[in-house]
Each structure stands twice: as C-alpha cells, then as structure tokens.
Amino acid sequence: MTTNALSARPTFVATFQRLRLGPYLFMVGFALVVYLIIGPEQFVNALTIGSIYALVAIGYTMVYGIIELINFAHGDVFMVGAFCSMYVLTTPLGQTGPVTDPPALAVILFIDFAVTMLVMGTLGTAIERFAYRPLRNAPRLAPLITAIGVSFILQNIIQIIYGPSPINTPQIIDPAARVVVGGLSIGVINIFIFVTAVTLMIGLQMFVSRTRLGRAMRSTAQDREAAQLMGVDINRTIAATFFIGSALAGAAGVVQGLYFGNIQFTLGFQAGLKAFTAAVLGGIGNITGAALGGFLIGFVEVTAAAQGYFVWAQAAVFAVLIITLVFRPSGLLGQQLGERT
Amino acid sequence: MKITRLAAAAAAAALLVSACSSGSTPSPSAEASAGASAGASAAASAGEKGTLKIGVTLPLSGGAAADGQPTLKGAILAVDQANEAGGIGGYKIEVLPLDHAVNGKYNEQQAAQDMQTFAADAAVIGVVGPYNSAVGKVQIPISNEAGLLQCSPANTNESLTKPEFGALDYRKSFPDRINYIRVAATDDIQGPAMATYDYSKLGLRNVLIIDDVTTFGKGVADNFQTKWEELGGTVADRVGAPPDTTDFNGIISAAKGKNPDGVYYGGVVTSGAGLLLKQMRQQGLDIPFTGPDGIVNGPGDAEGSLIQIAGKDAAAGSYGSLAAIGDFPGKADFTAAFEEHFKNDADFNTPGAYSGPAHACATIILKSLDEFLKTSPDADQAAIREGTRAWASDTSHSFDTVLGTESFDANGDTTLPFISFYTVDPAAKDGIGDWVFKEQINFGAE
Numbered sequence: 001m002t003t004n005a006l007s008a009r010p011t012f013v014a015t016f017q018r019l020r021l022g023p024y025l026f027m028v029g030f031a032l033v034v035y036l037i038i039g040p041e042q043f044v045n046a047l048t049i050g051s052i053y054a055l056v057a058i059g060y061t062m063v064y065g066i067i068e069l070i071n072f073a074h075g076d077v078f079m080v081g082a083f084c085s086m087y088v089l090t091t092p093l094g095q096t097g098p099v100t101d102p103p104a105l106a107v108i109l110f111i112d113f114a115v116t117m118l119v120m121g122t123l124g125t126a127i128e129r130f131a132y133r134p135l136r137n138a139p140r141l142a143p144l145i146t147a148i149g150v151s152f153i154l155q156n157i158i159q160i161i162y163g164p165s166p167i168n169t170p171q172i173i174d175p176a177a178r179v180v181v182g183g184l185s186i187g188v189i190n191i192f193i194f195v196t197a198v199t200l201m202i203g204l205q206m207f208v209s210r211t212r213l214g215r216a217m218r219s220t221a222q223d224r225e226a227a228q229l230m231g232v233d234i235n236r237t238i239a240a241t242f243f244i245g246s247a248l249a250g251a252a253g254v255v256q257g258l259y260f261g262n263i264q265f266t267l268g269f270q271a272g273l274k275a276f277t278a279a280v281l282g283g284i285g286n287i288t289g290a291a292l293g294g295f296l297i298g299f300v301e302v303t304a305a306a307q308g309y310f311v312w313a314q315a316a317v318f319a320v321l322i323i324t325l326v327f328r329p330s331g332l333l334g335q336q337l338g339e340r341t
Numbered sequence: 342m343k344i345t346r347l348a349a350a351a352a353a354a355a356l357l358v359s360a361c362s363s364g365s366t367p368s369p370s371a372e373a374s375a376g377a378s379a380g381a382s383a384a385a386s387a388g389e390k391g392t393l394k395i396g397v398t399l400p401l402s403g404g405a406a407a408d409g410q411p412t413l414k415g416a417i418l419a420v421d422q423a424n425e426a427g428g429i430g431g432y433k434i435e436v437l438p439l440d441h442a443v444n445g446k447y448n449e450q451q452a453a454q455d456m457q458t459f460a461a462d463a464a465v466i467g468v469v470g471p472y473n474s475a476v477g478k479v480q481i482p483i484s485n486e487a488g489l490l491q492c493s494p495a496n497t498n499e500s501l502t503k504p505e506f507g508a509l510d511y512r513k514s515f516p517d518r519i520n521y522i523r524v525a526a527t528d529d530i531q532g533p534a535m536a537t538y539d540y541s542k543l544g545l546r547n548v549l550i551i552d553d554v555t556t557f558g559k560g561v562a563d564n565f566q567t568k569w570e571e572l573g574g575t576v577a578d579r580v581g582a583p584p585d586t587t588d589f590n591g592i593i594s595a596a597k598g599k600n601p602d603g604v605y606y607g608g609v610v611t612s613g614a615g616l617l618l619k620q621m622r623q624q625g626l627d628i629p630f631t632g633p634d635g636i637v638n639g640p641g642d643a644e645g646s647l648i649q650i651a652g653k654d655a656a657a658g659s660y661g662s663l664a665a666i667g668d669f670p671g672k673a674d675f676t677a678a679f680e681e682h683f684k685n686d687a688d689f690n691t692p693g694a695y696s697g698p699a700h701a702c703a704t705i706i707l708k709s710l711d712e713f714l715k716t717s718p719d720a721d722q723a724a725i726r727e728g729t730r731a732w733a734s735d736t737s738h739s740f741d742t743v744l745g746t747e748s749f750d751a752n753g754d755t756t757l758p759f760i761s762f763y764t765v766d767p768a769a770k771d772g773i774g775d776w777v778f779k780e781q782i783n784f785g786a787e
Contacts, residue, residue: 041597045590164403164445165645166615168652175623187623260587262616262650264404266444270585305591311554311581 023332027292034299038306040184048190048259050298051197055252056271057278057290058204059124059245065221065285066241067136069143073127073150075272077120077246081253082263083158085116086169089257098174108172113196116254117247124246125239133235151268158265166264169257193255200251201291204244208287217241221285274317281321283334292332296320390431393725395420395706396459397438397699398452398470398480403445404611404645407638408472411693412494413438416469418682418696419703429707430714437465441476445645446584446611452476453483460487463722466729467492467706469699473609474498474528474557481511481521490730491521492705494698497634497664498560499527502752519734519753522705524698524744526664526758528557530784531633532564534760535605535662540572542762543629543660545603547575549596551617553608554581561633562607569605577601584612589620596626603628609635615650622655630659637661637694637763641774644688653767653774660764660779665698667761667778671743675700694763694776701742708740709733758784 035043056078063071089095089112099105131150135143177188208214216237219227228234252271257263275290278297282289300320304313324332397416399409413436420434428434439459441452452471459465460483467490471477477496484491493501500506501521506529509516539545548569552562559581566576577599580592604621606614614636621630630636636659641648648656669675676692683690706729713720713728720728732738739748748756761781769775 041594042591045588045594049588049590159444163644164442165406166404166650168650176625260616261619262587264445266585267587270587301588302591305580306595308578308580308595310586310592311583314583 023289023292023328026332027296030296031299034303038303042302042306044184044186044190046298046302047295048193048298049301050295051193052252052255052259052294053271053274053278053297054291054294055197055200055248055255056275057282057294058201058287059249060272060275061279061282061284061287061290062217062241062245064279065287066217066238067132068140069132069147070276072144072147072272073131073154074245074249075270075275076151076154076268077124077127078249078253078256078271078275079263079265079268080123080154080158081116081120081250082169082257082267083162083253083265084119084250085112085254085257086167086263088112088115089170089172095170095172097170097172098177099172100174105172112172113251113254116250120250120253121243121247124242124249127246128239128242133238151272155265155268162265164265166262168262171258171261173258175259175261189259193259196251196255200248201287204248204287207244213237213240277317277321281324281331283328283331286331286333289331289333296332391433392435392464393429393432393710393722394435394437394462394465395703396455396462396465396468396470397436398441398455398459398468398476399438399472400442400447400476401438401440402442405442405445405447405472406689407610407643407646407693408495408695409440409442410689411639411691412470412472412695412699414679414683414686414689415494415692415696415699416703418679419700419707421682422678423707429711430718432710432714434707437462441471447471447473447476449476449479453479456480456483460484460489463726465489466710466722466726467733469494469702469706471496472695474501474560475555477501477521478511478556482513485512485518485520486514488515488518488520488727488730490706490709490726490733492702492733493521493523493525494702495525495634495664495695496523497525497528497531498557499529499564500556500560502754503527503529504752508752518730519749519751520730522733522749522753522755524665524701524705524742524747524755524757525634525695526760526784527754528561528564528633528664530758531662531664531760532561532566532607533568534782534784535631535633535660535762536565536568536572536574538660538662538762539603539605539629539631540569540574543603543631545574545629547577547599547601548603548605548631549577549599549601550579550605550607551592552579552581552606553584553612555584555608555612557633557635558608558612560607561635562605565605565607582613582617584608586613587616589613589617590624593617593621593624593626597624601628604630606630606632606636608632610638610645610647610650615647618647618651618659619655622651627658630656632659632661634661634663634665634694637663637776639693640770640776642770648765648774648776653765656765656774657767658765660762661776663694663761663763664758665695665761666744666757666759667694667763667781669697669744671745672697675743697743701740701744701747704742705733705740705747709738712738756785760784 060074131146132143173189178185216232220237278293279290282293297317300317301313304316397413401409417436420436439455441455472495474496502508552558578596618630636647639646641653679692709729709732712732739746762779763776766777767774
C-alpha cells in the first residue's frame with residue numbers, strides 16, 4: 001500500500017523541506033485572483049462557506065486515508081450534528097435567539113461545541129464499530145453500500161424525530177452584529193466561523209503530527225499490516241480516526257446552524273457531495289488538501305454568485321475539479337496512488 | 342456510484358413517503374375516510390348506486406403540507422357537503438387523496454405515478470390538483486390520454502393550457518379533448534400583475550429578480566421581468582438559484598452593490614424563499630420582498646411557511662400575489678363552514694389561500710357529474726368519466742362556486758382570472774404573523 005495518507009510531517013523543518021510548494025502557491029494565487037474579482041465582502045462569504053465545506057471534507061479524507069472507504073454517511077453525520085446542536089441549544093440551554101453577554105455566549109458556545117463534537121464522535125465510532133468493522137475484509141463494494149445504507153438510516157431517524165420540514169435553530173451569535181476591520185464591515189459570525197475552523201484544523205494537524213495516536217494513524221494509513229506488526233492497535237486507531245473526523249463534522253454542523261439559522265434533514269446529501277468533491281480536489285487522504293479543497297469550492301461558488309452565474313455554481317465547481325485532475329490526477333496535494341487504489 | 346446512490350434514493354423515497362403519512366400532519370387517507378363517513382351517516386339515499394371517487398393529487402407532507410393540506414380540505418368540504426345533501430345522482434362520492442411530496446417537496450415522478458393510479462381506477466371520475474405547475478406538466482399527458490377530468494386550483498404556468506405557449510405538447514394524445522381545466526389565473530397574468538403592483542403601488546424602480554430555475558419559478562419571473570421593463574423599471578440583477586440552494590449570501594452581497602429597492606422571487610418556499618429572505622434581512626437589506634403565490638403559504642405557526650422560516654419580523658415587508666380571488670363572494674360563509682367542518686383537527690383548521698379554489702374545483706366536478714347523470718343515469722363508469730369531462734369542458738356551461746360563477750374557455754382556462762395581493766402582517770393571528778389580503782384585480786375585465 002502506497003497511499004501516503006495523513007502524510008507524515010514530524011517537524012517544522014522537515015515539513016518545509018518536504019513541502020512541495022506548487023499546490024500552495026496555486027491556492028494563494030487562486031485566492032488572490034478571486035479576491036480581486038469579487039472584492040472583500042464576497043471574499044468573506046467565500047471563506048465562511050469554505051470553512052464549513054473544509055471541516056466536513058477533512059472527516060471524509062481521514063476515513064478514506066485510513067481504510068480507503070468513501071464514507072457516504074459522513075455528510076449525514078454533519079446533518080445530525082446540526083440537529084444535535086439545535087437540541088443542545090434549545091432544550092438543556094433554553095436558548096431562543098442572540099446572546100448579547102460575551103462571557104455567557106462563550107460558555108454556551110463551549111458547551112454546544114463540546115457536547116455536539118463528543119456525541120458526533122461517539123456516533124462516528126459506533127458507525128465504524130457496527131457497520132464498517134465487520135466488513136473490513138469484505139470486497140470493497142460491501143462497505144460502500146453499507147455507507148449508503150447508514151446515510152439513509154441517519155436521514156430517516158432525524159426525519160422521524162423532527163419531521164421533514166426545515167426547522168429554525170437559535171442563532172446565538174447575533175447574525176446582524178458586525179465589526180469594522182480595516183474599513184471593511186464584517187459579520188461577527190463570519191469571523192467566528194473562520195477562526196473556529198482554522199483553529200480546529202491546526203489542532204488536528206498538531207494532533208496527527210505530534211502525538212502517539214497521531215503517529216499510529218499515519219502508520220496505519222501507510223501500511224496497515226506493518227503497523228500492526230509494530231504493535232499498533234489497528235481497531236483503536238481506526239476508531240479514533242472516525243471519532244475525530246465525525247467530531248469535526250459535528251463542529252461543522254454547529255457552525256451551519258449558527259450561520260443559517262435553519263436546518264433540514266436533507267442537508268447531509270449536498271454537504272457530503274461537496275465535501276467529497278473537496279477531498280478529491282485536495283488529494284483524497286490528505287488532510288491539508290481536503291481543507292484547501294473546501295475553501296476552493298467556497299471560492300468557486302461565491303465567485304459564480306458574485307458574477308451573476310449562480311445557477312452555474314455547481315457546474316463550475318466540477319469544471320475546476322476536472323481541470324485540476326487533468327493536471328494533477330491525484331488532486332492538489334495527493335500522492336501518487338499505487339495499484340491497490 | 343452515482344447510479345447506486347440514486348437507486349437507493351428512489352427506494353428510500355418510497356420509505357419516506359410512508360413515514361411521512363404517519364407523521365405529525367394528519368394522514369390524508371384518514372382525513373378522507375373521516376370526511377366520507379360523516380357524509381354517509383347524513384345521507385341515507387347516497388350510495389344506492391355505489392361509490393364514485395374524486396382523486397386529489399397534492400403535496401401533503403413536510404414543508405409542502407402548508408400548501409397541500411388546506412387545499413385538500415377545501416375539496417373534502419365540497420364532497421362532504423354534496424354527500425350530506427344526498428349524494429350525486431344516487432352515487433356516494435369519496436375523496437381519494439394521494440400525496441406526491443417526497444422529502445417534504447413536490448416530486449414529479451411520484452405525481453406521475455399517482456395520476457396513473459387515478460387513471461387506472463375506473464371509479465375515479467375527476468381529479469382535483471395538482472398544486473405545482475411542474476407537476477401539471479407530467480400529469481396532463483397522462484390524464485389527457487385517459488380522458489380524465491382534472492381541475493387545478495393553483496396551477497398558474499401559462500404553457501399548461503395555452504397553445505401559443507406550447508400546451509399542445511402536453512395534451513398530445515387528444516389535443517381537442519380538453520380534460521384539464523383550472524380556476525387559477527395564469528402566470529402571463531400573475532407575473533405582470535405583480536410587476537404593476539411593485540411599480541405603481543410600492544413605488545419600486547430597480548429590482549433584483551431571483552428565480553428557482555423551475556417551470557413555475559422561472560416562468561413567472563420571466564413574465565414579471567417583461568412587464569417590469571415595459572413599465573420602465575430597471576433590473577438590478579437576474580439570478581437563478583436552484584431549489585436546493587441554502588446559501589444565498591453570495592447573491593445578496595453581489596446585489597447590494599447594485600442598490601436594488603425591491604426583490605422579486607420567482608419560486609416557492611421549499612425552493613428557498615424563506616432562507617433567502619432571512620439572509621437578506623441578516624445582511625441588512627430591508628427592501629420589499631415580493632413574489633408569486635408560491636411564497637404565500639400560511640401563517641407563522643405553519644410548519645415550513647415563509648413567515649416561520651424567515652421569522653415574522655424579517656417577513657414584514659413581503660408582498661405576494663395569488664392567482665385566485667382573495668375576497669370572493671362566498672368567503673365568509675365558506676370560512677365559517679370550513680372552520681366548523683375541521684374544528685376537531687389539530688392543525689390546518691382554517692382555510693388556506695387555495696382552499697376556496699379547491700372547493701370550487703370539487704364543486705365543478707360534482708356539478709358536471711350531476712348534469713351528466715341527469716341525462717344518462719345508467720351509464721357505466723367509463724361513460725361517466727367521459728361524460729363528466731365533456732360537460733365540464735363545454736365552454737357554454739357555467740358553474741356556481743364559492744368563487745363566483747366560473748366558466749372555462751376553449752383551452753380550459755377560467756374566465757375569471759383574478760389576481761389578489763397579500764402582505765405579511767407580523768401582528769396578525771394573535772401575534773404569530775400571517776398574510777393579510779390587500780386588494781384584487783380581475784384581469785378578465787380588461
């Protein structure tokens with residue numbers, strides 16, 4: 001197995017040495033061009049929606065990296081996360097609208113994120129344990145179909161509990177609140193989403209590159225049998241991967257609710273599709289790549305909207321995907337894929 | 342992979358439909374049988390010759406329930422009233438509602454299947470519905486082939502009936518055998534009417550036009566735009582946003598730079614009207630939000646209504662047109678009868694925008710049946726179906742309905758094309774917010 005997923009970056013120096021700068025320069029250049037075309041306000045919109053896509057895409061790519069499964073249920077874990085957050089906010093915390101007191105807001109947000117991420121992480125681990133682990137050595141089509149099945153089970157459960165209509169969820173960060181940064185009025189919620197997403201991504205990168213469990217995850221992704229021979233507990237490592245990926249999807253669900261204030265049980269399909277695209281765009285199996293891919297999709301969509309071609313947004317996203325894959329068949333940061341993949 | 346997922350989606354859709362009907366919205370079939378039995382007890386003579394059915398094809402669950410349920414009940418009321426009065430020509434009439442909402446949105450494939458179910462059931466002598474024009478497009482070819490009378494309370498897309506807009510593509514099998522009639526005015530009237538209202542009543546000059554890229558939404562927005570430009574208004578931007586759009590922020594930010602003083606949304610609430618309005622207000626765009634009948638869908642406590650999704654305060658300043666008579670002659674009596682009849686229902690127990698038109702549709706079908714049975718009381722079911730269709734589509738006949746005296750032209754369009762205008766009042770309905778009637782115009786008189 002040669003899929004060097006969750007790629008190993010032990011130290012900053014080594015990281016810089018091994019860094020292939022092309023894709024990053026491409027992203028920076030792309031962002032700059034987008035910024036010049038659409039202007040600062042739309043750029044903020046793009047970064048915000050891109051943050052949500054990126055958070056979901058990371059979970060997709062982590063799971064693929066470690067067990068080579070396209071986890072179709074991942075988008076629905078995101079959707080369940082949005083509902084979980086709504087439940088946490090409305091029922092135990094009794095929130096209905098914007099919270100103006102900053103310390104109280106911070107406490108509520110912390111509880112909301114902590115509970116939702118924990119619950120979604122547990123859900124992800126449970127899905128792995130009961131739906132995917134028994135099929136780990138089965139033909140590859142079996143877990144794929146199982147993933148689709150899990151996706152529908154999650155959708156149906158939420159539909160039965162909350163009904164098929166869109167539901168309002170409390171926007172505890174006042175969506176109308178704005179701050180002026182360098183002459184530009186930016187929504188507080190937009191800044192919050194971007195900062196949260198980037199913090200979580202940096203935290204994840206540190207975790208994967210600096211901890212024992214992170215090292216176990218990288219080694220399992222690289223060669224499962226060899227890792228096992230070296231004493232890595234494969235089951236525990238894969239479960240941890242699912243936990244982290246699903247917790248990030250849960251965080252994205254919280255953010256989705258805060259940003260749009262309205263959620264529906266069908267949310268997961270679209271989000272999953274975009275996240276999967278982002279993961280492929282970035283090089284499936286590569287965490288940084290998935291994050292870049294998420295932002296790239298955000299840029300493309302918002303640029304289409306800003307230019308008055310919103311109806312072409314989806315087509316534009318896939319056009320960018322195809323063009324990228326023509327020049328880099330394994331995605332922006334993808335490794336050369338071996339024959340097994 | 343994609344195909345697998347789609348196939349699975351189809352299978353799950355079937356599951357979802359069954360799940361929906363056991364959900365919080367009243368089950369249509371339970372509704373119908375309850376209504377029918379109430380009628381039966383009062384009418385001993387009804388049913389001596391058996392039972393005939395009126396099909397109702399509407400989206401009845403999920404986000405579409407706010408559209409479908411009150412409309413269904415309008416038809417049920419008319420049938421129950423007829424049964425209480427002794428049935429029609431010795432027959433007891435039963436309502437057979439089929440729900441074509443999948444995942445809470447109308448679904449054309451399901452609607453086509455439902456129409457085939459009606460066509461195959463010889464006891465079905467007429468169908469009330471559908472609600473959405475895109476559904477009409479798939480159903481009319483089937484009902485036309487079967488010669489089954491179909492009366493839509495709410496379809497407004499002009500191409501469904503008018504040959505100059507391509508209606509002959511839908512009634513291909515029997516172009517001259519009109520089986521589809523409607524009591525709603527058409528979008529070539531509805532769209533321009535709102536343009537005139539926006540221009541002269543609201544004083545708008547530079548509007549942002551967004552449509553949901555569907556048969557209905559794009560059609561009505563095109564009609565709006567043509568009239569709008571004719572009046573001298575300018576279009577800040579024209580954008581298409583597919584029905585599954587949740588993030589309108591990019592569109593709104595782009596439009597803000599062009600200083601629109603109003604918005605026209607061609608589409609329905611399940612396509613995102615509520616989310617668009619909500620995000621507009623959050624970005625501080627406090628300009629009138631106007632649209633066709635697709636955005637006028639019930640009060641602030643109705644599941645999935647525009648006012649509920651956007652919030653009643655954000656929804657203030659919304660104006661919608663209805664392709665129906667808002668202040669129709671029999672309205673007070675109709676509302677009282679409706680509320681009395683459905684007073685024990687948990688929700689949707691007050692008439693919706695299209696309850697009256699659905700009642701009128703059912704009345705028209707029943708009247709045609711009655712007239713046909715007077716001339717040939719012993720006809721078999723196939724002959725009854727054809728006779729009812731022929732009587733209803735005859736341009737010389739007229740019908741006394743709650744909407745007034747309806748009759749139809751050679752294409753099956755109403756000769757009473759009224760457009761009514763509504764606005765959101767956040768204080769209405771004890772402070773939960775509701776649409777209130779402003780005024781109406783009869784475009785047939787022009």
